[in-house]
Amino acid sequence: MSFATISVIGLGYIGLPTAAAFASKQQHVVGVDINQHAVDTINRGAIHIVEPDLDQVVKTAVEGGFLRASTQPVAAEAFLIAVPTPFKGDHEPDMVYVKAAAESIAPVLKKGALVILESTSPVGATEQMAGWLAELRPDLTFPQQAGEAAEINIAYCPERVLPGQVMVELIKNDRVIGGMTPVCSARASELYNIFLEGECVVTNSRTAEMCKLTENSFRDVNIAFANELSLICADQGINVWELIRLANRHPRVNILQPGPGVGGHCIAVDPWFIVAQNPQQAQLIRTAREVNDSKPHWVINQVKAAVADCLAETGKRASEITIACFGLAFKPNIDDLRESPAMEIAELLSGWHSGTTLAVEPNIHQLPKQLIGHCELATTAEALEQADVLVMLVDHQPFKAIAGAQVQQRWIVDTKGVWR
Numbered sequence: 001m002s003f004a005t006i007s008v009i010g011l012g013y014i015g016l017p018t019a020a021a022f023a024s025k026q027q028h029v030v031g032v033d034i035n036q037h038a039v040d041t042i043n044r045g046a047i048h049i050v051e052p053d054l055d056q057v058v059k060t061a062v063e064g065g066f067l068r069a070s071t072q073p074v075a076a077e078a079f080l081i082a083v084p085t086p087f088k089g090d091h092e093p094d095m096v097y098v099k100a101a102a103e104s105i106a107p108v109l110k111k112g113a114l115v116i117l118e119s120t121s122p123v124g125a126t127e128q129m130a131g132w133l134a135e136l137r138p139d140l141t142f143p144q145q146a147g148e149a150a151e152i153n154i155a156y157c158p159e160r161v162l163p164g165q166v167m168v169e170l171i172k173n174d175r176v177i178g179g180m181t182p183v184c185s186a187r188a189s190e191l192y193n194i195f196l197e198g199e200c201v202v203t204n205s206r207t208a209e210m211c212k213l214t215e216n217s218f219r220d221v222n223i224a225f226a227n228e229l230s231l232i233c234a235d236q237g238i239n240v241w242e243l244i245r246l247a248n249r250h251p252r253v254n255i256l257q258p259g260p261g262v263g264g265h266c267i268a269v270d271p272w273f274i275v276a277q278n279p280q281q282a283q284l285i286r287t288a289r290e291v292n293d294s295k296p297h298w299v300i301n302q303v304k305a306a307v308a309d310c311l312a313e314t315g316k317r318a319s320e321i322t323i324a325c326f327g328l329a330f331k332p333n334i335d336d337l338r339e340s341p342a343m344e345i346a347e348l349l350s351g352w353h354s355g356t357t358l359a360v361e362p363n364i365h366q367l368p369k370q371l372i373g374h375c376e377l378a379t380t381a382e383a384l385e386q387a388d389v390l391v392m393l394v395d396h397q398p399f400k401a402i403a404g405a406q407v408q409q410r411w412i413v414d415t416k417g418v419w420r
């Protein structure tokens, strides 16, 4: 059975590229979002988020009549839910958006439909979603009651694309398919195979949920290892970048890179879902989160020490000192400031410092509102010329291209090893 209409619920960084990928294969896709601005922008053939190559695919899909957006759910043969799953309170997963999305599609569900949850979710979330749907539609049968014979098929299929490379990874990556029954997995594989060049790897929904959390926790733990090494090396007077380069010459060692901390809305969030469900067992995963979350504060103390040195040596007053922060984004060569440790550092530093704080971010054109009145947006050249203390926070390509001779300052805090 094919899918006459595919409906993607949530048209953000994951939902919109996914909707566009189906539409690019001449599938009729209706994207649903509660954000009227996003819906209007997409219906004009434009995009409201930044992701390389997405604009052209969306434009072609909308102009070709294969993709349209709406604020109202419509009947479809397949629903993919890609709404936010942030944490709340003491780092517990907040499933309120998933629940709202399930409630919104329940009235339009028809016998034979496939419902896929793509949002990163705690273990058991798919069964929970199936429970919500079953309560709202007692006239239909669901996998938890009817197994293979269910009228509605449900699966958990996590997304693992790397922001900045979404349009390539969406198609090329292997995809984990966690059906609530083997029939659900088969239907979900059939759906993704419309555009997937990677392989569909089939499992159950709970393993698929844990798989997504595991991937990001693995990376978080490994970054925490590098960040912890950077603290030890600073204390021991060892260049951590050289150390990691040397250690990585071992055939079975592959250490990641330290930095100002871990940002973005995935790696800094998802490991907490494991900790929330298994607080006793998840000791290493929790500690990694704590190590990475504490790194910005360590960096700020390094900057304070550099400023103190600068004051002592120059005899200037603190109000006469200029600090320049290089980079605000959560990782190199993007404009995304969400959960960025560089932003946190710039914000806290500019609140503490009585002199001028410059922010250099080549990927944005105006200061984010948290920094307005505290920082000035400067070009690389202005910052190199005016600042007493340089703080390297994001290894954007233009910063890496700065020749050593251009960096005259003696007080440098380099969290990315760019000016080593």
Ligand SMILES: NC(=O)c1ccc[n+]([C@@H]2O[C@H](COP(=O)([O-])OP(=O)(O)OC[C@H]3O[C@@H](n4cnc5c(N)ncnc54)[C@H](O)[C@@H]3O)[C@@H](O)[C@H]2O)c1
Pocket: 009, 010, 011, 012, 013, 014, 015, 032, 033, 034, 035, 038, 082, 083, 084, 085, 097, 100, 101, 104, 118, 119, 120, 121, 159, 160, 161, 162, 163, 265, 266
């Ligand atoms: N961005 C990534 O790199 C990435 C990668 C893998 C997994 N994920 C996961 O995918 C999910 C979505 O992430 P994202 O980055 O696309 O988020 P996003 O914030 O960019 O997009 C989510 C969209 O859902 C919409 N929305 C919220 N509630 C809705 C509802 N009830 N009905 C319809 N639309 C609704 C929002 O308006 C928004 O446009 C999250 O669980 C996230 O953890 C994200």
Ligand SMILES: CC(=O)N[C@@H]1[C@@H](OP(=O)(O)OP(=O)(O)OC[C@H]2O[C@@H](n3ccc(=O)[nH]c3=O)[C@H](O)[C@@H]2O)O[C@H](CO)[C@@H](O)[C@@H]1O
Pocket: 120, 159, 160, 161, 162, 163, 215, 216, 219, 223, 256, 257, 258, 259, 260, 261, 262, 263, 264, 265, 266, 267, 330, 331, 332
């Ligand atoms: C397992 C994995 O790969 N998951 C990816 C990840 O995407 P991401 O863009 O969030 O991931 P990163 O590029 O790792 O960046 C995260 C932060 O870590 C910092 N960092 C990184 C490497 C390093 O050596 N040292 C560091 O300090 C970096 O600066 C930034 O702040 O989650 C997405 C959503 O679930 C996944 O879909 C996507 O596959």
